[in-house]
Amino acid sequence: xxxxxxxxxxxxxxxxxxxxxxxxxxxxxxxxxxxxxxxxxxxxxxxxxxxxxxxxxxxxxxxxxxxxxxxxxxxxxxxxxxxxxxxxxxxxxxxxxxxxxxxxxxxxxxxxxxxxxxxxxxxxxxxxxxxxxxxxxxxxxxxxxxxxxxxxxxxxxxxxxxxxxxxxxxxxxxxxxxxxxxxxxxxxxxxxxxxxxxxxxxxxxxxxxxxxxxxxxxxxxxxxxxxxxxxxxxxxxxxxxxxxxxxxxxxxxxxxxxxxxxxxxxxxxxxxxxxxxxxxxxxxxxxxxxxxxxxxxxxxxxxxxxxxxxxxxxxxxxxxxxxxxxxxxxxxxxxxxxxxxxxxxxxxxxxxxxxxxxxxxxxxxxxxxxxxxxxxxxxxxxxxxxxxxxxxxxxxxxxxxxxxxxxxxxxxxxxxxxxxxxxxxxxxxxxxxxxxxxxxxxxxxxxxxxxxxxxxxxxxxxxxxxxxxxxxxxxxxxxxxxxxxxxxxxxxxxxxxxxxxxxxxxxxxxxxxxxxxxxxxxxxxxxxxxxxxxxxxxxxxxxxxxxxxxxxxxxxxxxxxxxxxxxxxxxxxxxxxxxxxxxxxxxxxxxxxxxxxxxxxxxxxxxxxxxxxxxxxxxxxxxxxxxxxxxxxxxxxxxxxxxxxxxxxxxxxxxxxxxxxxxxxxxxxxxxxxxxxxxxxxxxxxxxxxxxxxxxxxxxxxxxxxxxxxxxxxxxxxxxxxxxxxxxxxxxxxxxxxxxxxxxxxxxxxxxxxxxxxxxxxxxxxxxxxxxxxxxxxxxxxxxxxxxxxxxxxxxxxxxxxxxxxxxxxxxxxxxxxxxxxxxxxxxxxxxxxxxxxxxxxxxxxxxxxxxxxxxxxxxxxxxxxxxxxxxxxxxxxxxxxxxxxxxxxxxxxxxxxxxxxxxxxxxxxxxxxxxxxxxxxxxxxxxxxxxxxxxx
Numbered sequence: 001x002x003x004x005x006x007x008x009x010x011x012x013x014x015x016x017x018x019x020x021x022x023x024x025x026x027x028x029x030x031x032x033x034x035x036x037x038x039x040x041x042x043x044x045x046x047x048x049x050x051x052x053x054x055x056x057x058x059x060x061x062x063x064x065x066x067x068x069x070x071x072x073x074x075x076x077x078x079x080x081x082x083x084x085x086x087x088x089x090x091x092x093x094x095x096x097x098x099x100x101x102x103x104x105x106x107x108x109x110x111x112x113x114x115x116x117x118x119x120x121x122x123x124x125x126x127x128x129x130x131x132x133x134x135x136x137x138x139x140x141x142x143x144x145x146x147x148x149x150x151x152x153x154x155x156x157x158x159x160x161x162x163x164x165x166x167x168x169x170x171x172x173x174x175x176x177x178x179x180x181x182x183x184x185x186x187x188x189x190x191x192x193x194x195x196x197x198x199x200x201x202x203x204x205x206x207x208x209x210x211x212x213x214x215x216x217x218x219x220x221x222x223x224x225x226x227x228x229x230x231x232x233x234x235x236x237x238x239x240x241x242x243x244x245x246x247x248x249x250x251x252x253x254x255x256x257x258x259x260x261x262x263x264x265x266x267x268x269x270x271x272x273x274x275x276x277x278x279x280x281x282x283x284x285x286x287x288x289x290x291x292x293x294x295x296x297x298x299x300x301x302x303x304x305x306x307x308x309x310x311x312x313x314x315x316x317x318x319x320x321x322x323x324x325x326x327x328x329x330x331x332x333x334x335x336x337x338x339x340x341x342x343x344x345x346x347x348x349x350x351x352x353x354x355x356x357x358x359x360x361x362x363x364x365x366x367x368x369x370x371x372x373x374x375x376x377x378x379x380x381x382x383x384x385x386x387x388x389x390x391x392x393x394x395x396x397x398x399x400x401x402x403x404x405x406x407x408x409x410x411x412x413x414x415x416x417x418x419x420x421x422x423x424x425x426x427x428x429x430x431x432x433x434x435x436x437x438x439x440x441x442x443x444x445x446x447x448x449x450x451x452x453x454x455x456x457x458x459x460x461x462x463x464x465x466x467x468x469x470x471x472x473x474x475x476x477x478x479x480x481x482x483x484x485x486x487x488x489x490x491x492x493x494x495x496x497x498x499x500x501x502x503x504x505x506x507x508x509x510x511x512x513x514x515x516x517x518x519x520x521x522x523x524x525x526x527x528x529x530x531x532x533x534x535x536x537x538x539x540x541x542x543x544x545x546x547x548x549x550x551x552x553x554x555x556x557x558x559x560x561x562x563x564x565x566x567x568x569x570x571x572x573x574x575x576x577x578x579x580x581x582x583x584x585x586x587x588x589x590x591x592x593x594x595x596x597x598x599x600x601x602x603x604x605x606x607x608x609x610x611x612x613x614x615x616x617x618x619x620x621x622x623x624x625x626x627x628x629x630x631x632x633x634x635x636x637x638x639x640x641x642x643x644x645x646x647x648x649x650x651x652x653x654x655x656x657x658x659x660x661x662x663x664x665x666x667x668x669x670x671x672x673x674x675x676x677x678x679x680x681x682x683x684x685x686x687x688x689x690x691x692x693x694x695x696x697x698x699x700x701x702x703x704x705x706x707x708x709x710x711x712x713x714x715x716x717x718x719x720x721x722x723x724x725x726x727x728x729x730x731x732x733x734x735x736x737x738x739x740x741x742x743x744x745x746x747x748x749x750x751x752x753x754x755x756x757x758x759x760x761x762x763x764x765x766x767x768x769x770x771x772x773x774x775x776x777x778x779x780x781x782x783x784x785x786x787x788x789x790x791x792x793x794x795x796x797x798x799x800x801x802x803x804x805x806x807x808x809x810x811x812x813x814x815x816x817x818x819x820x821x822x823x824x825x826x827x828x829x830x831x832x833x834x835x836x837x838x839x840x841x842x843x844x845x846x847x848x849x850x851x852x853x854x855x856x857x858x859x860x861x862x863x864x865x866x867x868x869x870x871x872x873x874x875x876x877x878x879x880x881x882x883x884x885x886x887x888x889x890x891x892x893x894x895x896x897x898x899x900x901x902x903x904x905x906x907x908x909x910x911x912x913x914x915x916x917x918x919x920x921x922x923x924x925x926x927x928x929x930x931x932x933x934x935x936x937x
Contacts, residue, residue, distance in 0.1 A: 005626070005738065006619065006622055006623050006626065006734070006735065006738060008623070010583075010615060010616055010619035010731070012582075012583025012584065012585065012586070012615070012730070012731075013580075013583070015730050015731060015733075015734045016135070016137075016583070016584050016585075016730045018734070019729070019730050019733045019734065020134060020135065020137070020730075022733075023139070023733075023756065023758075024134070024142065026756075027143065028139075028756055028758060028759070029068075029078075029080070029139040029140060029141050029142065030141050030143055031077055031078060031079035031080075031141050031144075031515075032077055033510045033511050033514050033515075034510075035077040037075055037076055037077035038075070038076055038077065039076065039077050039078075039079065039514050039515055039519075040068075040071040040076035040077070040078045040079070040519045040520075041078070041079040041080070041081070041514075041515035041516075041518040041519050042064055042067070042068065042079070042080045042081070042518055042519060042520055042521065042522070043080075043081045043083075043498055043499050043502055043518055043521070044061070044064065044080065044081060044082050044083060044138075044140060045060060045521075045522075045523050045524075045527070045531070046083045046084050046085040046146070046148065046495065046498065047084055047085065047129045047133075048084065048085050048087035048090050048091070048129075049084040049085060049086055049087055049091060049122055049126040049129070049147070050087055050090045050091050050094050050126070051084075051087075051128075051129045052128055052129060052132065052576075053129060053132035053133065053136065053575050053576060054572075054574075054575065055557040055565060055573060055575055055603070056524055056556075056557060057129070057132075057133070057575075058136060058557075058575040058587070058591060059554060059557050059591050059595065059601070060522060060523065060524060060554065061133055061136055061138050062136065062137075062588045062591045062592060063522050063552070063554060063591075063592070063595060063670055064080065064138070064522045065080075065136070065137055065138050065139055065588075065726070065729075066592060066665070066670060066673075066726040066727055067520060067522070067665070067726075068080045068139050068140075069139055069725060069726040069729060069758055070665050070726040070762065071519075072139075072758055072759070073722065073725070073726070073758060073759075073760060073761060073762035074761075074762050075761065078139075079141055079144075079511075079515050080138075080139065080140045080141060081140065081141065081144055081146060081502045081503075082130070082133070082138070082140035082141070082142060082144070082145050082146070083145055083146030083147055083148070083498075083502065084126065084129060084130065084146075084147055084148070085148050085491060085494075085495055086122075086147065086148045086149040086432065086433065086491065086494070087491055088428055088430055088432050088433035088488060088490070088491040089183050089185060089370050089428065089430060089491070090370055091118060091121075091122070091432050092118070092183075092430045092431065092432040093183065093370065093371070094121070095114070095117055095118045095121050095432070098117075098121065099114075099117065106431070107453045107454070111431050111455075114431055114432075115431060115432065118431075118432050130145070132576065135576075135579065135584065136575075136579075136584060136588070137584055137588065137729045137730065139729070139758070144502070146498075146501075146502045148491070148494040148495060148498075149433075149434070149494075152501075152504075153494060153497070153501045153502070154434060154494075155506070156497050156500075156501035156505055156506060157434045157489065157493065157494045157497060157501070158434075158437050158468055159468065159506045160493075160497060160538065160542060161436070161437055161466070161489070161493075162437060162466055162467065162468050163542075164385065164541075165466045166466075168386070169385060169386045169389065169390070170383060170384070170385055170386070170426070170466075171383070171384055171386065172381060172382070172383050172384070172460055172464065173381070173382065173384060173460050174379065174380065174381045174382075174459065174460035175298070175379075175380075175382065175384075175425075176291075176292070176293075176294075176295055176298040176377045176378065176379055177377070177378055177379075177380055177382055177425055178191070178192050178366060178375045178377070178378075178425075179314070179316075179375060179376045179377070179378030179380065180368040180370070180371065180373055180375055181314065181315050181316035181373060181374075181375075181376055182368065182371050182373040183368060183370060183371055183373070183430070184314055184315070184429055184430070185428045185429040185430050186378075186380065186382050186425050186427060186428055186429060187368060187369070187375060187425075188424055188425050188426075188490060188492075189422060189425075190529045190530055191368070191369045191370075191530075192366040192367065192368070192369065192375055193366070193367045193368075193369050193372075194364045194365070194366055194367075195364065195365055195366075195367060196362055196363070196364050197362070197363065197364075197365055198360060198361075198362055199232050199360075199361055199362070199363055199365075200232065200358050200359065200360065200361060201230050201231070201232055201283065201358070201359045201360075201361035202230070202231055202232070202234045202346065202349075202355060202358055203228050203229070203230050203283075203284065203355070203356045203357045203358070203359075204228065204229055204230075204231065204234060204237065204263065204288075204349060204354050204355055204356070205226040205227070205228050205263070205353075205354050205356060206226055206227050206228070206229060206243055206260040206261065206262065206263065206286075206288075207225060207226045207260060207261045207263075208225060208226055208227065208255070208258060208259075208260055208261075209258065209259040209260055209261050209268050210258065210259075226260070227243055227245075227252065227255065227260055227271070227284075227286045228284045228286060228356060229243060229283070229284060229286045229287060229288045230282070230283025230284050230286075230287075231283075231288055232361060232363055233290075233293070233294075233342070234342060234345050234346055234349065234355075235311075235318075235333075235338055235341040235342040235345045236288075236290045236293040236294070236311065237262065237263065237264070237288055237290070237345070238262075238264065238265065238309075238311045238322050238325050238329075238345075239290045239291075239292050239293055239308075239309040239310060239311040239322070240262050240267075240269055240288045240289060240290050240309075241269055241289060241290070241291060241301065241306040241307045241308070241309060242269050242270050242271070242272050242288075242289040242300075242301075242304065242306050243260055243269060243270075243271050243272070243286055243287065243288055243289065244271075244272050244273070244274040244277050244278050244286070244287045244289055244300060245271060245272075245273060245274075245278060245285060245286050245287075246273070246274070246275055246278040246280050246285060247273035247274075247275055248275070248280075249278070249280060249285050251285060252271075252285060252286060253273065255271045256271055256272060256273040257270070257271065258270075258271050259271065262324070263349060263352070263354040264325060264326050264329045264345070264348060264349070264352075264354075265324040265325045265326060265329075266324045266326075267323070267324035272289075272300075272304050274287075274300055274303070274304070276299075276300070276303070277289070277296055277297070277299075277300045289301065289306065290309075291306050291307070291308045291309075292308040292309055292310040292311070292377075292379045293310070293311065293312070293376070293377050293378075294377055295377055298377070308379055309322065309323065310378075310379050312338060312376060312378070314378070314429075314452070315337075316337055316338045316376045317335050317336060317337055317338075318330075318333045318334055318335060318336050318338075318341050320334055320335075329345075329348060332344050332348065333345065338376065346358075381457075381458070381459055381460035382425050382426075382427045382487075383425070383426050383427035383436060383438075383487065383489075384423040384424060384425055384426065385423060385424040385426055386423055387421050387422075387423055387424050387537065388421065388423075390537035390538070390540070390541055391418045391421045391533075391537055393537070393540045393541075394418060394533060394536035394537045394540055395415060395418045395419075397536060397540060397546045398411060398414060398415070398536075399415075402545075402546045402549075403536065403546045403547075403548060403549060403550070403551060404549065404550050404551070405550075405551045405553065406550060406551065406552045406553065406597070406667075406668050407553065407597045407598045409598060410525065410528065410551075410553045413525075413528060414528060414532070414533060417528070417529050417533060418533060421533075424490075424534075425490070426489055426490045426493050427487040427488070427489070427490070428487060428488050428489065428490055428491075429486070429487060430488055431488065432488070433488030433489055433491065434488055434489045434493070434494055435484060435485070435486075435487075435488050435489075436484075436485040436487050436488065436489060437466060437467060437468065438464040438465065438466045438467075438484070438485040439464065439465045439467065439470065439471055439482045439483065439484050439485065440456075440458050440462050440463075440464055440465070440482065440483050440484075440485070441463075441465070441474035441476065441477060441479050441481070441482055442456075442479065442481040442482070442483060443474065443477055443479040443481065444463060444474060444476050444477055444479065445458055445462040445463060448461050448462035449462075455486050456483050456486075457486060458485070463476075464485065465482070470482075470484070492530050492531060492534060495530075495531055495534075495535075496531070496534035496535050496537070496538040497535075497538055497542075498535065499516065499517070499518050499521075499535055499539055499547035499548065500512060500516055500539060500542065500543050500547065503515055503516055505542070505543070516543060516545070516547070517539070517543075517545050517546050517547055517548055517549055518547060518548045518549070519548070519549055519550065520548060520549065520550040520551070520552060521535075521547070521548040521550070521551045521552070522552045522554065523551070523552075523553065523554070524553070524554060524556070525553050525554075525555070525556070526556075528553065532551060535547045535548075550668075552668045554595060555595070555596075555597075555598065555599055555600040555601060556600045556601070557573075557591070557600070557601045557603050558600050558601060558602050558603065559571040559573065559602070559603065560602055560603060560604035560605075560606075561602070561901045562600070562602050573603060573605075575587065578605075578608060582608045582609060582611075582612040583612060583615060583730075583731075584730060585615055585727075585728035585729070585730050585731045586608055586609075586611040586612035586614070586615050587608060587611075588727055588728065588729075589611045589614065589615075589674060589678075589727050589728055590603070590607050590608045590611045592670045592671065592673065592674040592727045593607075593611065593671055593674035593675055593678065594607065594671060595670040595671050595674075596669075596671045597668065597669060597671075614678060614681075614682065615728070615731055617681070617682055617686060618681060618724070618728075618731060618735070619731065619735070621681070621685070621686055621690065621717065622717065622735040622738075622739070624690065625713055625714060625717050625739075626738065626739075628697040628710065628713070629710055629714065629740065642704065642705075642708045643708065643712070643769075644693075644696070644705070644708070644709075645772055645775055645776055645779075645819060646688075646689055646692040646693060646776065646822070647708065647709070647712045648769035648772030648773075648776075649689075649769070649772050649773055649775075649776035650684065650685065650688075650689040650712065650716055651712070651716070651766070651768075651769065652768045652769045652770070652772060652773045653680060653684045653685075653773070654680070654716050654719055654720070654763075655765040655766060655767075655768050656680075656765075657676050657677060657679075657680035657720075657723060658719070658723065658763045658764065658765045659765050660672065660673070660676035661673045661676050661677055661723050662762070664676065665726070673726075673727070674727055677720070677723045677724050677727070680720065680723075681720050681724070685716060685717075685720060688780065689713075689716070690713070691825070691826055692822055692825075692826070693709040693712075693713065694825075695821065695825065696708075696709035697709055697710065697713075714739065714740060717735075717739065718736075718739060719763040721735055721736055721739075721757060722757060722760055722761075722762060722763050723762075723763060725757050725758060729758070732757050733756060733757055733758075736756075736757035736760075775815050778812060778815060778849070778850055778852075779815065779816070779819055779822060779823070781849035781850050781852075782805065782816065782823060782827075782849045782850075782852055782854060783822070783823055783826045783827045784849070785847035785848070785849040785852075785854050786801075786803055786823070786827035786829065786847070786854060786856065787826075787827055788847060789845045789847055789854070789856045790827075790828075790856075792845070792923060792926070793845050793856075793858060793861070793862055793867070793926075794862060794867060794870070795858075795861050795862060796861075797828075799828075799861060800828050800829065800830035801827075801828065801829055801830065801856055801857075801861065802829070802830065802831040802832075802833075802856065802857050803823070803827065803829045803831070803832050803833070803854060803855070803856055804832075804833045804835075804841060804844070804854070804855040804856075804857075805832070805833065805834045805835075805852050805853070805854050806835060806836065806837040806838065806852065806853040806854075806855075807834075807836070807837070807851050807852045807853070808836060808837055808851065809851045812850070812851055812852060813834055813835070813836070816834045816852070817834050820832050820834070837853065840855065841855050841857050842857075842859075843857060843858050843859050843930055844856055844857045844858060844930075845858055845926070845930065858930065864927055864930065867927055868924065868927045868928070871920055871923050871924045871927065872924065874920055875917065875920040875921065875924065878913055878916050878917050878920060879917065881913055882910065882913040882914065882917060885906050885909050885910050885913065886910060888906060889903070889906055889907065889910065
């Protein structure tokens with residue numbers, strides 16, 4: 001693996017392939033359950049087996065990998081468990097589409113054959129996301145890769161289900177559930193995405209039953225002949241079983257106990273009083289109740305013992321057998337989808353005089369989180385987990401600090417959901433997933449059977465036999481005709497077991513004892529409810545301990561304008577394309593540097609390009625170092641007596657970087673860690689130290705000084721690479737491989753006995769040199785002041801200048817004198833004079849650097865009159881541009897029509913132009929002062 005040189009140009013693709021292959025072949029990411037090191041463990045949020053790497057995966061796994069690599073370097077035995085989720089609905093949809101393209105219907109294929117096809121697809125195509133994670137550099141223990149449908153994890157799922165059922169925490173009931181008419185399955189509340197839409201509010205008359213029904217509605221009489229209800233879903237009225245009014249509403253409470261005639265039907269339904277359901281401020285104050293098609297109505301129906309009449313089938317199409325409906329109406333709407341049925345019902349109501357008015361109305365609709373189809377409240381027998389007994393313990397665990405959520409603000413979100421938690425619907429009407437371990441005896445449940453697509457299903461009244469293994473006979477009657485429940489478990493049920501099922505539970509393995517609870521979980525805010533809360537509940541229940549000590553919730557990756565990425569907007573950034581274009585290290589570092597706690601990432605390619613340049617900077621720094629070591633090698637550590645001011649300063653700044661990065665990574669402030677090491681390498685090591693020691697490396701100050709400079713440069717570069725490695729694993733491995741580790745020529749003692757940089761100890765801060773840091777800061781201020789004069793006065797970069805430094809402080813003068821070679825080299829000064837304050841030179845630009853007054857005589861360097869004309873020209877252009885943008889921003893029509901991001905860009909442009917204007921005005925004033933001989937600053 002040894003290389004003796006670095007290529008002239010950094011080639012990310014070649015470097016990444018080389019080190020990915022090497023680390024995987026050498027199994028460098030494997031944990032050791034027998035290790036004496038302290039354990040650090042994480043489980044990957046398992047991506048869907050159908051998935052391809054997206055920005056959320058990239059951010060999430062980059063942050064996890066940073067922690068894993070950092071902890072290894074800190075001496076921990078790190079277990080990072082990888083794996084994928086079987087993703088019930090998503091995977092079934094993928095395979096169904098594939099079958100549809102082949103002209104095959106899954107119901108005709110049959111359950112067992114269909115599941116065979118899914119497994120085949122999984123083996124052929126399901127590993128894409130794993131390969132992509134490896135490409136990202138994820139240092140998981142790949143020998144322990146898990147899958148939620150593996151035999152081992154399936155066994156754990158059955159064990160949890162049976163135990164919860166035996167304790168009465170799992171039950172079956174007929175309730176109104178969220179139903180996706182496309183996926184044909186139940187959804188839990190948190191699998192429904194709510195979207196505000198502009199719909200309609202329809203006002204419909206329900207005639208009072210004690211008014212003569214043979215008479216037409218009389219709109220002129222003062223006698224109340226009808227109640228008017230307001231609804232957003234007029235099509236569901238065919239399932240109405242009551243009208244509710246508020247008991248304190250003086251307009252209607254006298255009608256409580258009476259009946260109305262349901263339009264388009266022969267059904268008489270009661271008027272009931274319900275203060276929970278009816279909002280006096282909404283609509284007319286009278287509310288239609290459809291217990292089979294609205295969640296609030298379902299609860300009201302339970303309170304008042306109302307009948308449930310379902311009007312839709314599982315595909316949200318009108319059923320043929322709705323009781324009491326006018327046959328002519330049924331004929332018109334039969335088998336229409338809910339949306340089309342609404343149009344027809346509105347038309348009929350209007351035609352018959354029941355529809356009084358229609359208003360625009362904003363309201364929320366629920367959509368399936370997978371396929372985005374509008375969900376239907378649907379009456380169906382389902383399996384539920386009774387979560388309140390579990391959620392109380394999960395809340396206490398966070399309240400008492402057993403699990404810490406970072407940033408802390410997310411704790412409120414967690415608590416809020418836990419306090420308002422409802423029982424969890426865990427059954428799904430699909431085939432791919434963990435089939436519920438429940439069986440029904442045909443003989444004992446003969447009156448509770450109904451068929452769907454040729455499969456026997458059972459009502460909520462049926463008595464199941466829940467078992468770890470398939471029963472051969474019915475324990476009640478001894479019958480042998482036994483049928484398994486067709487439903488499968490919600491995908492999140494098996495995911496809730498992930499922290500302990502992946503470690504071997506229900507067996508008491510040494511991995512379970514060593515690595516549970518896991519040390520940290522890194523995940524997105526969008527699955528706090530889906531996953532984090534449920535892992536907390538189930539982990540505490542079955543392991544009697546929390547599943548993780550820390551939960552770090554990262555934010556969302558958005559586009560450069562702050563918009564959420566979506567295919568429909570066309571603003572999706574593909575991480576694989578980005579890695580191809582800029583390299584994985586640059587991409588990872590960008591995500592790290594922008595991952596501020598609690599703030600979404602606005603990802604712009606310019607930032608990634610900037611960090612690609614940072615990779616090139618590091619590469620060139622390493623090449624510079626190697627070229628200046630040559631075959632003479634690097635000696636062992638020098639005594640500090642031989643250290644120059646620059647040496648002591650860079651070692652002190654390195655210590656600061658080590659402390660900052662360490663604290664940042666320990667507290668999940670990934671952006672602070674990245675920005676600290678970036679600042680150190682680019683702006684302190686490269687911009688200053690390397691420039692300061694170039695003469696030393698050329699031997700201009702003697703052989704001993706050269707050797708010391710080489711030693712410090714290599715030491716600082718090595719520690720910088722170690723600090724950087726968790727964020728940039730590939731480039732750091734490549735450079736580490738060619739750096740000298742021990743005394744001797746390059747190529748000898750390489751790689752510290754064959755160890756990866758990841759196997760090196762993370763740097764620790766050593767002794768600081770505070771005096772040297774203070775002195776170096778003074779020196780740097782003087783150099784920057786001279787450089788600023790050169791820039792502001794438009795002095796040609798190639799021109800050498802004279803500089804005069806006055807200071808009343810003898811210590812400062814001594815410092816400037818002893819280190820004057822640095823000033824001359826870095827500020828391109830040919831003649832440097834250092835003295836106590838004296839007469840100010842004529843025609844000189846002046847700057848202040850601490851206690852030092854610096855003068856740069858300008859005679860012969862610039863043409864004052866030409867420079868004044870240039871500045872005036874530039875100022876005129878800036879003023880013109882500024883006036884144009886400000887005119888736009890003062891135009892109300894422009895502000896009303898222009899996209900928000902365009903307005904924002906113009907506001908930023910104004911700020912930039914104002915700053916430029918101030919600088920040009922300052923420059924003009926400076927020229928005028930120098931021309932007039934007034935040197936006051």
